[in-house]
Amino acid sequence: MMQKLFRTPISPYIVLILFFTNSVIAQSTTGMSGLVKAPNARMYEQGTLAIGAALIPPGYHKRTYGQLKGKLVGNAGLNTFVTATLFPFMEVMFRYSHELNLKVTPETEYFPDRMMAARFKLLNEKEKWPAIVAGLHDVTGALGFDQGGSPNFSSTYLVGSKLFHYKNFQIDASLGYGFAFRGLPAKDFDGIFAGVAITTPYLKDAQFLLDYDATYINVGIQKYFLKRIHTMVNFYPNYKKFGWVIAYRYPL
């Protein structure tokens, strides 16, 4: 893990820091609020609904069924999600994870993986305290409603985020820990994860994102258009592959 952390040079990405601005909450590739993939402790205003999709590049997507379940495959994946901030302290998401170029047939026995997730804000950020959120991916598995079946993207975690200001820059730093819960393994975010979201006054409604999701480093650039359309282009340095997120967000 430590080798992966330090193998990837980060200096080229520092240049990008100078070009992005304004504090904007990001939609991660999981469909919930977060950085590129790693979660953070930020939530949208209550009554916010987001509908979107995230591309997981070939070689980075894990198969969700069959003999190769859990293994990286050559097909790309597509997470399609609906996320709602029902209360100021609660965000819920429903997602289907599709494997592209694979049909649902009796021969393949493939069907998109579905997951419900929820996040709860335990503490709002204060002058000396970070915001803290508890997240539960695969709620139904955790509550025993799935009646067996091995979950693909389960995760339980605590994460804190603190906003720092440096000259005209805003640096939103996050640190979290994922663990197994009630027999539900930590398939995502197993261990320490962290990241930063950096905004500058030079470009409106955009951010540079850098995170470590407990396995890999991920880099992303995200921007809002028309105050409703969220886009992110992200890069997986370990795989030298690109992905994207697009979501339409509006207040209910």
Place this chain on the structure above:
Amino acid sequence: MQAQCDLLDRLLTHDFENIQIVNTPTGLEVHYENRRYRFEADALYHVLREVRLSNCLSDQIAVVIYNKGVPVSEVVTTKTELDELFSQNKPYSLWAKEARFNFTKRKRPKEGGPTNRSYLKSDIATGFKIDYLLGNFDNPIRWTPTLTPTLQSTLFKGMTLNSRYHVVLFDDLYGWEVSRLHSAYLSYNAKLPLGIFARVSGGYFFNTQFGYEAHLTKLFMQDRFRLDISASNTENRFITTPPTRKILEADHFSYTAKLTYRYRPFMTDISLQYGKYLFDDTGYTLFVSRQFDEVFIGFFMRDTDKTLIGSFGNEYEVNYGFFFKTPLGTKKHFKTGKPGNIRLKTQEQFFLDYNYTGITDTATLLEVPNTIIHELWEYYPSTLEKGLASHFK
């Protein structure tokens, strides 16, 4: 005695119906019914605005809101307060604290009669619904989208006629559905003493049921607590039987009681319902839903004595899932015109649910839309108060 001011003409420009404006010892009473604006809170905004702009002299104002000719809710304030609100000298939150939103105990004034009556005016509401099933390897998404033109008519105070025709666009789910007359029923809506809303209906309902039903609803502490008691006696029957189908002859007697608590700061309803449902299963249903004006997002759990079969033939003990209800179509409908006219409008709400386990024929209730009890949520004091706030941001 009708007030001699221009408020009646002002309200008529919006095509509000069943209007009566009277001076009483406690101030001006404005009685109206809205079938123009999709959301009652939007209609209320326009009424309050016209009250404020009118040349009526009385300062004390009580606005009484009707549905199907029956008085349901009221808002009590003063013209002075409305002036301060609309001129932005007073924030909405402060005005709402001083105004009184409640279910009304007032009755329709005996003097004169309502202007622009809503009776014998009909709507054809065009909407759609989607029945779907996910989770089979040979056909991952089976669905049947249907257009649902619905005739809605208030014949006289409290009495409604509803009839829906289904235009099947594509049938991948059932394999036998055809375009046909789907439902036709009469409902009588009333408000009994002690503020109990009541309804009796008879005819052909959804889920291929023919028979009659009764429903009582009582609210406590404004809309914080709600008790619903319902019963129905029906049999399986098509109005027009699709080709190749034979009805499975069976009678169904169902009864349920439901208690709902509304946590007003977050406009969240928690309901627990128990009883014998439409298709003879007995058990309970738990609902939790969050309201954002006209949008509802919620979760449900149903546990009855029926075994559930879900995707890929899996068996489940408990059915749970989520739903959303969202407004559809235009915020404002066409004017209604004269009695006997038929107005085209869009269906006002779209409902979609997702069953995480099991399918949808468990804990089924007889649904009776376009009745006061079915639409009561729109007249809740908290819904009106919160919905009005969006006009003053």
